[in-house]
Amino acid sequence: MEQLNTLIQIQDIKYQNNSLKYSSNGYLDIKYFGNETTKENEINLNVEITKEIESFKFNVMVNFSYINECSRCLNRVSNKDKASFDRSFYEFSNNDYDINFEDDYVDLLPIISEIIINKMDFNKTCKKDCKGLCYICGKDQNHYICSHKEKNVKESPFSSLSELDL
Ligand SMILES: [Zn+2]
Numbered sequence: 001m002e003q004l005n006t007l008i009q010i011q012d013i014k015y016q017n018n019s020l021k022y023s024s025n026g027y028l029d030i031k032y033f034g035n036e037t038t039k040e041n042e043i044n045l046n047v048e049i050t051k052e053i054e055s056f057k058f059n060v061m062v063n064f065s066y067i068n069e070c071s072r073c074l075n076r077v078s079n080k081d082k083a084s085f086d087r088s089f090y091e092f093s094n095n096d097y098d099i100n101f102e103d104d105y106v107d108l109l110p111i112i113s114e115i116i117i118n119k120m121d122f123n124k125t126c127k128k129d130c131k132g133l134c135y136i137c138g139k140d141q142n143h144y145i146c147s148h149k150e151k152n153v154k155e156s157p158f159s160s161l162s163e164l165d166l
């Protein structure tokens, strides 16, 4: 899989009120806490940019998959999601995405990254009833249930973790 092309040529619509459509597939390396997109996670991009009077209207749609670390057992799970972004940018002022309409190309990378990161769920678990890791020895309790004695809990260097709702 190729890296996703996020550069869109806007030259053709700049001087006439017109619109362009662009579609592309590829991967991006986005890492955000326990979540990431890697070379195995295909991103499907559909863009429509419409030139209006002194502004550009963006419609960006992204279908993607990403890897998420289960917040309880830390196993890596693949998730699929999709999201879209609709916004108009005034042609002659700065914006949060470093898009400059004096250039012939606009780079959608900041927009696409934001769309994907907004969808990444940081409290996601691999399954509803994931039992997580043992807070004493760290073993995955989905495969093996530990039966430590209560006094070990107090001696364990990890015992303070038991008070957290993991
Ligand atoms: Zn889990």
Ligand SMILES: [Zn+2]
Pocket (backbone or CB within 6 Å): 134, 135, 136, 137, 138, 139, 146, 147, 148
């Ligand atoms: Zn244990």
